[in-house]
Amino acid sequence: MTTTPLAARPGRAWWRVPPRHVPVLATAALLLVMYAVGVSQYQAFSNIQVVFNVFIDNGFLLVVAVGMTFVILTGGIDLSVGSVVAMTAMVSASLLGDGLHPALVLLIALLLGPTLGFAMGCVIHFFDIQPFIVTLAGMFFARGMCTWISTTSIPITDGFWTTAAQHRIHLGENFVSISVLIALAVLAVGAAVLAYTRLGRNVYAIGGNQQSALLMGLPVGRTKIAVYTISGLCSAIGGILLSFYTLSGAPLIAVGMELDVIAAVVIGGTLLTGGSGYVFGTLLGVLVLSIIQTLITFDGTLNSWWTKIVIGGLLFVFILLQRLVGIRTK
Amino acid sequence: MSDRHPVLTMTAISKLFPGVRALDGVDLRLFPGEVHALMGENGAGKSTLIKVLTGVYGTDSGTIALDGAEVSFSGPMQATAAGVSTVYQEVNLLPNLSVAENIYIGREPRRLGAVNWREMRRRAQELLARIDLNIDVTELLGSYSLAVQQMVAIARAVDIRARVLILDEPTSSLDADEVAQLMRIMRQLRDDGIAIIFVTHFLDQVYAIADRITVLRNGRLVGEYLTSELPQIALVEKMIGKELDALERLDEATSGDDRAALEQGTPLVAADGLGRSGSVAPFSLTIHQGEVVGLAGLLGSGRTEVARLFFGADRADAGRLAVDGTPVTIRNPVAAIDRDIAFCSENRRTEGLVGELSVRENIILAMQASRGWLRPVPRRRQDELVQHWIKALSIRPADPEMPVRNLSGGNQQKVLLARWLITEPRLLILDEPTRGIDIGAKTEIQRLVAQLSDGGMAVLFISAELEEVLRLSHKVAVMRDRQLVSELTNDDTLDAARIMQAIASGSSQEGTVPA
Numbered sequence: 116m117t118t119t120p121l122a123a124r125p126g127r128a129w130w131r132v133p134p135r136h137v138p139v140l141a142t143a144a145l146l147l148v149m150y151a152v153g154v155s156q157y158q159a160f161s162n163i164q165v166v167f168n169v170f171i172d173n174g175f176l177l178v179v180a181v182g183m184t185f186v187i188l189t190g191g192i193d194l195s196v197g198s199v200v201a202m203t204a205m206v207s208a209s210l211l212g213d214g215l216h217p218a219l220v221l222l223i224a225l226l227l228g229p230t231l232g233f234a235m236g237c238v239i240h241f242f243d244i245q246p247f248i249v250t251l252a253g254m255f256f257a258r259g260m261c262t263w264i265s266t267t268s269i270p271i272t273d274g275f276w277t278t279a280a281q282h283r284i285h286l287g288e289n290f291v292s293i294s295v296l297i298a299l300a301v302l303a304v305g306a307a308v309l310a311y312t313r314l315g316r317n318v319y320a321i322g323g324n325q326q327s328a329l330l331m332g333l334p335v336g337r338t339k340i341a342v343y344t345i346s347g348l349c350s351a352i353g354g355i356l357l358s359f360y361t362l363s364g365a366p367l368i369a370v371g372m373e374l375d376v377i378a379a380v381v382i383g384g385t386l387l388t389g390g391s392g393y394v395f396g397t398l399l400g401v402l403v404l405s406i407i408q409t410l411i412t413f414d415g416t417l418n419s420w421w422t423k424i425v426i427g428g429l430l431f432v433f434i435l436l437q438r439l440v441g442i443r444t445k
Numbered sequence: 446m447s448d449r450h451p452v453l454t455m456t457a458i459s460k461l462f463p464g465v466r467a468l469d470g471v472d473l474r475l476f477p478g479e480v481h482a483l484m485g486e487n488g489a490g491k492s493t494l495i496k497v498l499t500g501v502y503g504t505d506s507g508t509i510a511l512d513g514a515e516v517s518f519s520g521p522m523q524a525t526a527a528g529v530s531t532v533y534q535e536v537n538l539l540p541n542l543s544v545a546e547n548i549y550i551g552r553e554p555r556r557l558g559a560v561n562w563r564e565m566r567r568r569a570q571e572l573l574a575r576i577d578l579n580i581d582v583t584e585l586l587g588s589y590s591l592a593v594q595q596m597v598a599i600a601r602a603v604d605i606r607a608r609v610l611i612l613d614e615p616t617s618s619l620d621a622d623e624v625a626q627l628m629r630i631m632r633q634l635r636d637d638g639i640a641i642i643f644v645t646h647f648l649d650q651v652y653a654i655a656d657r658i659t660v661l662r663n664g665r666l667v668g669e670y671l672t673s674e675l676p677q678i679a680l681v682e683k684m685i686g687k688e689l690d691a692l693e694r695l696d697e698a699t700s701g702d703d704r705a706a707l708e709q710g711t712p713l714v715a716a717d718g719l720g721r722s723g724s725v726a727p728f729s730l731t732i733h734q735g736e737v738v739g740l741a742g743l744l745g746s747g748r749t750e751v752a753r754l755f756f757g758a759d760r761a762d763a764g765r766l767a768v769d770g771t772p773v774t775i776r777n778p779v780a781a782i783d784r785d786i787a788f789c790s791e792n793r794r795t796e797g798l799v800g801e802l803s804v805r806e807n808i809i810l811a812m813q814a815s816r817g818w819l820r821p822v823p824r825r826r827q828d829e830l831v832q833h834w835i836k837a838l839s840i841r842p843a844d845p846e847m848p849v850r851n852l853s854g855g856n857q858q859k860v861l862l863a864r865w866l867i868t869e870p871r872l873l874i875l876d877e878p879t880r881g882i883d884i885g886a887k888t889e890i891q892r893l894v895a896q897l898s899d900g901g902m903a904v905l906f907i908s909a910e911l912e913e914v915l916r917l918s919h920k921v922a923v924m925r926d927r928q929l930v931s932e933l934t935n936d937d938t939l940d941a942a943r944i945m946q947a948i949a950s951g952s953s954q955e956g957t958v959p960a
Contacts, residue, residue, distance in 0.1 A: 135585065
């Protein structure tokens with residue numbers, strides 16, 4: 116995921132890591148430590164299926180986090196993702212209930228998110244309004260749409276959906292779901308776009324210094340709008356994956372998910388001010404979050420709110436780490 | 446020159462801003478393969494002219510022709526695409542990306558649609574090698590010095606096939622070696638046929654490199670000259686448009702006669718063995734009422750550190766300080782302000798002014814702080830005071846509600862001065878008050894210092910320009926390697942050469958150095 120592979124560089128010892136990679140490596144180390152703790156404490160933890168389950172349970176989170184990484188890299192934020200995930204699931208469930216063809220439902224569901232994202236991006240760019248407030252409006256709008264469609268949960272019984280939800284892809288004795296493959300595909304595409312396309316590089320440029328990017332002749336407006344559209348698309352895909360997972364659409368599902376996603380991205384080493392970070396780090400961030408959850412489930416005596424407490428503590432540590440690295444490089 | 450066609454002609458350019466005629470019928474001709482200095486005071490219209498040229502502003506009248514064809518750029522992007530590139534004083538690149546990417550972003554070499562990193566690195570290395578810059582192009586740009594960043598910016602501009610390169614005060618924050626390297630690159634580019642517009646405040650650099658000079662004053666064209674035919678003094682006169690006799694008169698104010706009178710009585714501030722380990726060696730220095738003490742020395746010699754000790758910005762760990770003969774400990778700036786000591790820092794942007802606030806709010810700030818926030822200064826009184834100082838210091842534009850960031854450097858400096866003067870300090874510490882501002886504003890600030898000291902204010906005046914120190918000070922303290930090495934009385938025999946000698950040799954013996 117490193118965008119500029121290091122050339123042979125006399126005078127630098129191999130163990131000296133460039134400061135910009137420190138946060139990602141710290142996250143990777145933390146992940147390894149947590150996994151080691153799990154394996155040493157609980158016998159069942161060493162079963163590789165535990166890892167696969169982490170992916171199965173959090174595939175949708177990963178997809179949304181990839182979109183969020185794009186947004187945060189430009190120095191923006193997207194608070195609407197949780198609501199868009201819920202809205203996508205609701206719309207799918209509702210339309211499937213009306214007997215629409217699943218392919219058509221998929222198309223509609225996958226268009227809704229990017230459309231809202233595009234609209235928010237346009238407002239942010241053309242009216243020069245802070246992303247925080249625009250996407251907050253988007254968040255309320257999408258959540259409102261959910262309850263407008265139905266105030267109660269709608270079950271999904273469609274054949275395509277249930278197949279997608281229950282199909283197991285076997286890897287030896289273990290298995291993953293289709294959702295996992297979709298999530299990993301999104302991750303790979305996201306990483307490639309960021310590292311190898313002009314759009315991706317412009318995302319970093321805007322996060323570095325928007326004014327400079329403008330003066331260097333980069334398409335700032337277009338890129339910003341694209342980023343919120345991408346985040347909308349990722350939320351829509353995330354919503355579909357969630358509806359595979361729960362086989363229903365519920366108006367109050369994924370409440371506060373945007374905050375989990377932001378936490379995952381930041382723990383993954385992406386700077387909230389933009390310009391620095393990798394999709395690979397985001398993957399690590401999501402894994403850290405879900406391993407904490409798994410550990411607490413395995414423990415069995417701890418309240419699930421402990422997840423939040425640990426995430427809160429970790430977030431503190433990581434923003435401090437980023438700050439320290441930032442100061443050192445200056 | 447006349448046998449060649451200009452690459453760029455700007456004819457009769459006018460630009461109106463609400464209430465101001467920023468440019469009034471200005472012409473500019475630029476030939477390929479020349480360095481053309483654009484000179485003028487702050488507010489003369491240099492920046493506006495460049496912004497009109499690069500399409501940041503539209504014109505109200507006049508034409509711009511590139512290679513004889515009339516053009517009108519919609520913005521820097523289009524100007525760059527047409528071959529007119531600008532490198533700004535504050536490097537407008539991306540510190541979070543690699544050097545190579547900074548040169549090629551937006552035009553990355555691609556293979557099958559994907560950015561070809563290897564090719565990009567190779568090209569960047571080649572390009573930088575051409576200007577003798579051998580750095581690791583995969584390193585983040587932000588990890589290099591400003592000078593290197595500037596050269597990378599130039600490399601980027603040149604690689605976009607620039608035929609006109611605008612360098613807007615590129616040397617302001619570079620040291621002598623870096624300036625030399627930049628000049629070398631400029632010569633090389635000039636020999637390659639690129640036309641360079643060079644904006645700077647440094648006269649020496651203009652005479653070292655420029656072929657021709659265009660002078661602007663108050664938005665009007667004064668003239669276009671060959672550098673070889675325009676003596677420095679004539680250039681300065683054309684830039685400020687008034688005789689330099691104001692400076693001559695200042696000299697009389699500091700004649701030796703009133704020195705004896707000054708030295709009588711208890712000094713206002715007396716430092717005795719004051720020092721701070723790791724910052725400045727113990728020194729003794731007295732400042733009397735109405736006295737201007739110059740603090741000379743090279744950059745990093747400890748000048749600012751001395752000022753910070755007096756102001757309580759740093760705490761002394763050795764020696765004593767007395768105000769009015771009473772020993773005091775100044776723990777922090779608030780304590781200093783209570784003792785009527787004011788400090789205008791050299792970093793007016795980062796340590797002094799609040800760019801978003803208006804001129805009025807910035808001026809009132811220190812006064813309000815000393816009154817406490819529970820007793821607001823009545824608006825009527827604010828307006829009176831602010832109007833008075835805007836007039837007294839001729840701050841332009843004379844609009845109290847203008848955000849400070851819209852003012853030129855010289856005028857920002859005056860706002861900062863006004864803020865402290867309004868508190869009626871008895872000791873005013875000025876750290877490089879005239880750096881980076883034009884000659885007109887410089888003269889005004891120097892005259893003001895002389896006036897204030899005539900009025901009884903004590904001034905500690907820090908400056909890298911010896912001429913300025915000599916002109917204003919009653920006595921000159923010389924710093925070298927964080928030590929106060931010499932204290933020289935400014936009588937008729939003192940000149941810049943002797944101060945330089947003291948800086949160079951560290952001699953503390955008065956009179957032993959031949960003048």
